[in-house]
Amino acid sequence: MRKNWKNKLLGLLILLLPFSFSACQDKQKDGTEAGQHMEYTCPMHPQIVQDKPGSCPICGMDLVAKQPANSPAAPVSANLNYLLQPANQTVVSSVHTTQPEQRQVEKEITMSGVVAYDTRRQYIIPARFGGRIEKLYVQFNYQPVRKGQKLYDIYSPELVTAQKELLYLVRNDPGNASLIQGAKQKLRLLGATEGQVSQLIRTGKETYTFSVYSPYNGYVLDPSVTATPPTAPTAASAPGGDGMERMGGTSSPAIGGGSSSNQESPGQGAGFAVREGMYVTTGQALLKVVDASQVWAQFNVASALVGQLRKGTPITITFNHLPGKTLSSVVNLVEPVFDAGENFARVRALLPAQEKTLLIGQLLTGKTTYSTGSALWVPKEAVLDLGTQSVAFLKVNGVFKPTAVRVGQRADDIIEVAQGLTAKDVIAANAQFLVDSESFIRVADNNR
Structure with missing residues (x-):
């Protein structure tokens, strides 16, 4: 009987033992939380820290409890240990x-450009002697002229005197060849042609109105007009014309919606600054003739690509309005340019003179290739x-x-x-x- 009571008492103690340990742990946990200082912060504004729950004074969001620095990490199995590395260091992925x-x-450079006049073929016609313009035979800018075509008639006392000197020598001293030749040379230097000198000797009578003829083929302009189309094409070229009709045709040139990058003083199609009845002085620029028998393809190229282009580099040129037509040329000039705060280069290539489809101001596309090494x-x-x-x-x-x-x-x-x-x-x-x-x-x- 006594042994039975001992067994019951031992079983009761065994049953109460787990509850005793649980109570101790709860008490220890409560003591730890009581001794630990809890802080609350805003998820959007971490500089806001308080010792009790509340709202963020900046955005109004509820404050959340901050995780203590010494809080233990969650247990992770061995096969997931690589995920503990920060994502900004390594990425595991099955990618190609x-x-x-x-x-x-072999790299290709594509350039946009326009057809432009060759500036080396723009000629000024000055007054070689002073006088008064009696008649003007050209009326507007870009009027086509041929070599030997009459431009204007002028009265000049200096030229009349030179004619009389030659006629006097021919009549009174025909055997003095040196003086006669000198008088003829003086008229030539004043702009007289061989035909005018021969006619003067044949008729034996001086003329008070002297005609001046064009020494070039091309288009006549006022000297203040810049015959240069825009270098950075922004609009399609205007239809019509053929860009000179090869050496003095009869039709006006196509100027691509404006033949000048600057505003022309008289304006295209307007009259000239020189007019009939106007007195001119020796050396005054009266007219300008632009020869369009040889033209340029002019491109703008980024400065980073300039080192790959040099004189003689081959270029294949296509016309924007004629996609199937191509021309071959070479770089003739690479000109560094600084304009509107930008560095770039202007590349020029000569276009074949016999090509009759070229229009001044026409849009072009040039392509060339080079090896990068x-x-x-x-x-x-x-x-x-x-x-x-x-x-x-x-x-x-x-x-x-x-x-x-x-x-x-x-x-x-x-x-x-x-x-x-x-x-x-x-x-x-x-x-x-x-x-x-x-x-x-x-x-x-x-x-x-």
């Missing part, structure tokens, strides 16, 4: 990879541009790690890597695929 390729690339090239999608630097994802031990690279030239869908990779490296073929948040990539931290 590629390797940089060492090779030379041996370099490392990767697909364009393999490099991520962050604005201040470029990044490629290098595969190391089965994971991808962002690494900074320095890029160079671009050609179609590939890009040159000047620094940061080698030909043996394996990188992600599509860098955009690995970007999943704005705080994902920190190249500086990965390179420490």
Whole structure:
């Protein structure tokens, strides 16, 4: 009987023992929480910290409890340990990879331009002697003229005196060849043609109105007009005309919606500054003749590409309004230009003189190719541009790690890597695929 009571007492103690331990743990936990100072902060404004719950004075959001610094981490199984590494250091993903390729690339430069007059074929016709304009035979800018065509009649006392001197020598001293030849040369230097001198000797009578003829083929302009079309085409060229009709045709030139990059003083189609009845002085610029038998293709090229163009570089030229027509030429001049705060180059190429479809101001497209030299090239999608630097994802031990690279030239869908990779490296073929948040990539931290 006594032994039975002992067994019952021992069983009761065993039943009460777990409750005793639980009560002790609860008491110890309560004591720990009571002794620990809880702080509350705003998720949007972490500078707001209070010792009790409430609302953020800035945005009004409810404050949340801050996690203590010594709080234990949640247990993680061994097969998920790699996830403990920060996401901005390595990324595990099954993505397509590629390797940089060492090779030379043929790159194409595409240039936009216009047909422009050859400035070397623009001639000023000055007054070789003073006098009064009696009659003007050209009336408007871009009027076509031929070599030997009469431009104006002028009265000049100086020219009348020179004619009388020659006639006096011919009549009174015909055997003095040297003096007669000198008098003829004086008339030639004043602008008289051989035909005018011969007619003067044949008729034996001086003329008070002397005709001046054009020494060039082309289009006549007022000297103040700039016969240069816009170098940066912004509109389609105007229809009509053929750009000179080859050496003095009868139709007006096509000037592509404006033959000048600046405003013309008299204006296209307006009269000249010189007029009938006006007195002119020796050396005064009266007219200008532009010869359109040889014209330029003029292009604007970015300064970064100027080093690939030099005199003699072949160019294939196409006409925007005639897509199937092409011409071949070479670079004749590369002119550095600084305009409107921008650095660029103006490239000129001569166009064939026999080409009759050329229109001044006509829009053109020029293409040329060059070799980039041996370099490392990767697909364009393999490099991520962050604005201040470029990044490629290098595969190391089965994971991808962002690494900074320095890029160079671009050609179609590939890009040159000047620094940061080698030909043996394996990188992600599509860098955009690995970007999943704005705080994902920190190249500086990965390179420490």
